[in-house]
Structure formats: structure tokens, C-alpha cells
Amino acid sequence: xxxxxxxxxxxxxxxxxxxxxxxxxxxxxxHALGLFDxxxxxxxxxxxxxVENNSAFGADGYARATGEVAVxxxxxxxxxxxxxxxxxxPYATGVPVLVISAxxxxxxxxGQKNGLLHQLDDQQRSxxxxxxxxxxxxxxxxxxxxxxxxxxxxxxxxAGPVWVEVPQDVLLDPATIPVVRDLSGAVPDRPARAELVxxxxxxxxxxxxxxxxAGGGVRRSATGSAELLRVAExxxxxxVSTAGGKGAIRFDHPLSAASWIEDRCTTDLLEDxxxxxxxxxxxxxxxxxxxxxxxxxxLIQVDAEPRALGSNYxxxxxxxxxxxxxxxxxxxxxxxGSADGSADPETVxxxxxxxxxxxxxxxxxxxxxxxxxxxGQDLATERNLLRDLRAAVPSDAQTFWDMTIAxxxxxxxxxxxxxxxxxxxxxxxxxxxxPAAIAAAIGTGRRTLAVSGDGGAMYSIAELATARQHDADVxxxxxxxxxxxxxxxxxxxxxxxxxxxxxxxxxxVAVSAAFGVPAYEATLDTLGEILAGTFRQSGPAxxxxxxLLRMFELT
Numbered sequence: 001x002x003x004x005x006x007x008x009x010x011x012x013x014x015x016x017x018x019x020x021x022x023x024x025x026x027x028x029x030x031h032a033l034g035l036f037d038x039x040x041x042x043x044x045x046x047x048x049x050x051v052e053n054n055s056a057f058g059a060d061g062y063a064r065a066t067g068e069v070a071v072x073x074x075x076x077x078x079x080x081x082x083x084x085x086x087x088x089x090p091y092a093t094g095v096p097v098l099v100i101s102a103x104x105x106x107x108x109x110x111g112q113k114n115g116l117l118h119q120l121d122d123q124q125r126s127x128x129x130x131x132x133x134x135x136x137x138x139x140x141x142x143x144x145x146x147x148x149x150x151x152x153x154x155x156x157x158x159a160g161p162v163w164v165e166v167p168q169d170v171l172l173d174p175a176t177i178p179v180v181r182d183l184s185g186a187v188p189d190r191p192a193r194a195e196l197v198x199x200x201x202x203x204x205x206x207x208x209x210x211x212x213x214a215g216g217g218v219r220r221s222a223t224g225s226a227e228l229l230r231v232a233e234x235x236x237x238x239x240v241s242t243a244g245g246k247g248a249i250r251f252d253h254p255l256s257a258a259s260w261i262e263d264r265c266t267t268d269l270l271e272d273x274x275x276x277x278x279x280x281x282x283x284x285x286x287x288x289x290x291x292x293x294x295x296x297x298x299l300i301q302v303d304a305e306p307r308a309l310g311s312n313y314x315x316x317x318x319x320x321x322x323x324x325x326x327x328x329x330x331x332x333x334x335x336x337g338s339a340d341g342s343a344d345p346e347t348v349x350x351x352x353x354x355x356x357x358x359x360x361x362x363x364x365x366x367x368x369x370x371x372x373x374x375x376g377q378d379l380a381t382e383r384n385l386l387r388d389l390r391a392a393v394p395s396d397a398q399t400f401w402d403m404t405i406a407x408x409x410x411x412x413x414x415x416x417x418x419x420x421x422x423x424x425x426x427x428x429x430x431x432x433x434x435p436a437a438i439a440a441a442i443g444t445g446r447r448t449l450a451v452s453g454d455g456g457a458m459y460s461i462a463e464l465a466t467a468r469q470h471d472a473d474v475x476x477x478x479x480x481x482x483x484x485x486x487x488x489x490x491x492x493x494x495x496x497x498x499x500x501x502x503x504x505x506x507x508x509v510a511v512s513a514a515f516g517v518p519a520y521e522a523t524l525d526t527l528g529e530i531l532a533g534t535f536r537q538s539g540p541a542x543x544x545x546x547x548l549l550r551m552f553e554l555t
Contacts, residue, residue: 004041006179008140008171009034012100013042014180015144019151021071023443025059027052029075031118032102034171036073047442047470050462052079054435056086057460059097061436064422065398066443069096069154076102076168077118080127085429087130087161092426093244094220094304096154097161099131100147105169106138127163134163140175144183152185157304157321159220190304192320192328199316200300201332203275209297210237211257211273215287216244216426217280217303223323224248228279230330236355237277238363240266242287243411243425245280251415254360258367260412261287264555265369269362273297277329278315280322282308286411286425290554302326374552381524382549386413388528389477393449394535395419398440402433404453405485405549406477412552431459438463438472438540447473447535454480454505461506464515467540475534475541478508481548489551512542519544 025047028036039046049055052074059070074080080101090097104116111121124134133153137146150162204210218224225248232239232255239249241259249256260266267289274297281287301315302325309317318325395417401407403424424432437450457478483502491498512519519542522530534541
């Protein structure tokens, strides 16, 4: 064996180690061999998936569950391009992922046709639509700075994926810089401007019917949930959570109006607010109840993404991190006295308590109206399924949901309690849940739950090998309805019959067993017991539920 000469791949791994990285996701490839060989000389743990798309979903799930930047290695051309579909999800949702991609040798860059394996005209340009930034490193001396800048940007709100390319020859050529040991980044804050905070506080303090809509930006902010409670309790405002914002306020808080955003009763509440504070949400297609939401009062929108502000409705836009903006608004409200201008502390506190009682009553009445509407539909199967799942899964478990009917129910009905709720509703791609849940289990050391339909399961079924190889503590529930169930329902509703929605699929229990993963077929009556049992065992497990679920009526 020849003596190893420290090279660009080593510099990449040294830089990541200095930044505190512990796990790398990805798949080896010819141009990336220098990266993967360097892992062997480090303490980094490599998590090998079977498809690059699933590596990206895994990195996304790891970042969501751990709160860390997830790092992914990919090779050039087909490998890099295959990852891009999954990167749309963390880009849309604001999840920090650092992708380090190999490139063809420097002599082939620039669009000329050298006939090099995996050569693209412009690989960076392909990545630009699903990343915050792209960079190409042409010398190993530039690697630490390029990665550090990308690392900082990935975490700067709004967080998201970043992309750094290193050509094959840079990875393999001898490095001329000292070993990277001292590297620390600084992620800038994004506070709200004072005049916008003052105006928002003035509007909210004078509101008779304030309501808060809490989106995913609240959850992603380090202080978002705590500061959301301060504002809600200062105003006595009921809080509606979006699907992405589920968990921003606990469902058992009196002011929580839950997350039935696809229900007309919730839409009515949002419309009736004389001041609606929207935090960390674009008020997009699902949140607006498919753009039927027609506000009658003033809208205040807080978002770290400036392009989201006013994108769907006229707003007082505040470009800021959710937690920092809410903290400033809470301070301003606490310093302004009561809405009628009284500065007497006892009067102020009595008014606050009255407002909280009123807000709690409004939230409870909304929940009751939703329950009444659901009771008028034949939905016992679906409601019992969600009830049994919630009873079987520990309250602090991280759950990951694919684009499937059970997940669409969960967007509205699932109470995340002390755990994290993660779905693919940012971009809406299939195959997210299982690879994301595997990576989250590896990163946290805690058992996770993934929920997929049979169609989505076949996007990521190869990752049964990943789960077994890494002995991940993950339970995968596959609801098998024989096809793309929601598309079947949409097409039958629109056209009277469905086309191309029915699927030949494998025996999922037998396939799982072939990978060495224990698998169980459940019925609607036995699902809860079987699922709960998997949380008492170690390693991966699959539960297959043959069932035809229906969506509740959209209003």
C-alpha cells in the first residue's frame, strides 16, 4: 500500500470536523472518491443510502430532528442531478443542508465537450433552483473558506440547502495548507425593524378580535415557540397552526385553535380577525384553504424570507426571524399598557385575563364546530386510525409523513404533543418519510415513525437496506390502498373515474423480510397494538396496513 499524501479530500473532511460535523450522508461515486477515502481517516460516521434522492431526504430529516446542519456528499452528473428533486423540500421548508458535490476535473469545466464521464454543461446552474447558493472551489487552499461561508449561509434565516463543488483533481491533488483545526462560523441575527414592530404592536393592542396564524417559521426559530406564547397571552389571541407550524403551540394550551386549516370554520375565524398576525407562513395554497381565505381585517406578516411578504395578500410585512420579531412585539405590547391606555397594573392584568378567557372560549368553540362537521361524515375509519396511531406512538417521538391520505389527515388532526411533526408538504414530493425518519433515528438515537402510502413507499423501498445496515430504530407504517389513493380520489371527483392511479406492488411484508427487517401485517383493529410493540424493540420494523382511506370533505 502506497503512503497516503494529504489531499483536497482530507481538507474537506478536516473542515467539516472542525465545524463539529458528526454524520455524512450520501453515495460514493467515481469523481467523489477523494471525499469518501478521507472519511476513512476521520471520526465522521458515513450513512450510506441507496439512491441520492433518498440521501437528500435523509439529510433533511437529520437536520430537522437534531437542529444541526446536515452534510451530504454526492458525485457528479447523474448522482448530483438525482439529489436535486429531494433538495426542493428543504429549500421550500427552510432546512439547513450542506451539499458537497464532486466535479469533473478542472480541464473539463466551462461547457466544452471533452467526453468526460458525467460531464454536464453547467452542474451549478442545475442546482441553483433548489439551493440558497452554489460555489465552485478550484484550489484546495480555498476549501475551508468556501465551506465555512456555505455553512453560515445554510443556517442564516431563512435556512436552506447550500451547494459547494470540488473538482476531482482538487480532491486528489496534494494539499498545500496546514491541517484545518481552528474554524468557527458566525450566523447573523435577523431582527425586526423598530418602526415595524411599533406599528404591529399598535395595531394588535387596538384589536378587538386578534388572531395569530403560526407557521413553520415559528418552529424553526430557536425562540419562536416561547415568544409566540408571550404575544398570544398578552393579547388573549387564539392561535391557529399551519401544517408546518404544528407544534409551535401545544394543542393542550387553552389558546390553541389546533390546525384544521382545510376547514371552513378555521377559515372563518381567520377572516373575522380585525388584526391577523401571520408568523412564518406564506399563507399559501393549503394554509389559505386553497385561496378561499378572504381577510376582512389588517394582516401583519412576519417572515425571514422577504419574497414571502405580501406574496398572496396585502400585509404589513416584517422581514425578520420569527422569534426575534415576536419577542420585540411582546416587549412593545407589555410596555404599552392596556388597549384603552390605562397604565394601572391591576386593570391591565384584569383586562389580560379577560382577553385570555375570551380567546380560549373562541378556540374551544372552533374545535367543537370542527368536530361537529366531522361527525356528520362517514369517517370513523380514518378518525379511529389517527386515534390509534396517537395512542401507540410515544408523546415525544419524531414522526415523518409522506404525501399520502393518512398524512393529509395528520396535517390537520395530528397532535404532535412533545415530539416533532415533519411532512413533505413544502414541495410535495413522494418518498420523503422513510429515509428522513431513518436519518433522524440515527442522529437522535431515538426511535422514529415514518408513514407512507404504497405508492410513496416504492420511491424509498431500497432504503430498507440502509435501515438494516445501520440498524436504525425506525418504524415504517405503509398504508396499502393499491395505488395513488389521493390522486384516485381527485380524479374520480373531477372526471368520474381515475386513470393511471392503480399500481402493481410487492408483498411489502415479504420484501421487508428479504432485507432482514421484521415486518407485520396489521388490520385496523390490531394496528395500535402492533405499532406500539415496535417501539419496544430495537432496529428497523415495518408495519403494513391494507386499508382504503378517504379524505374529509374540503370546505
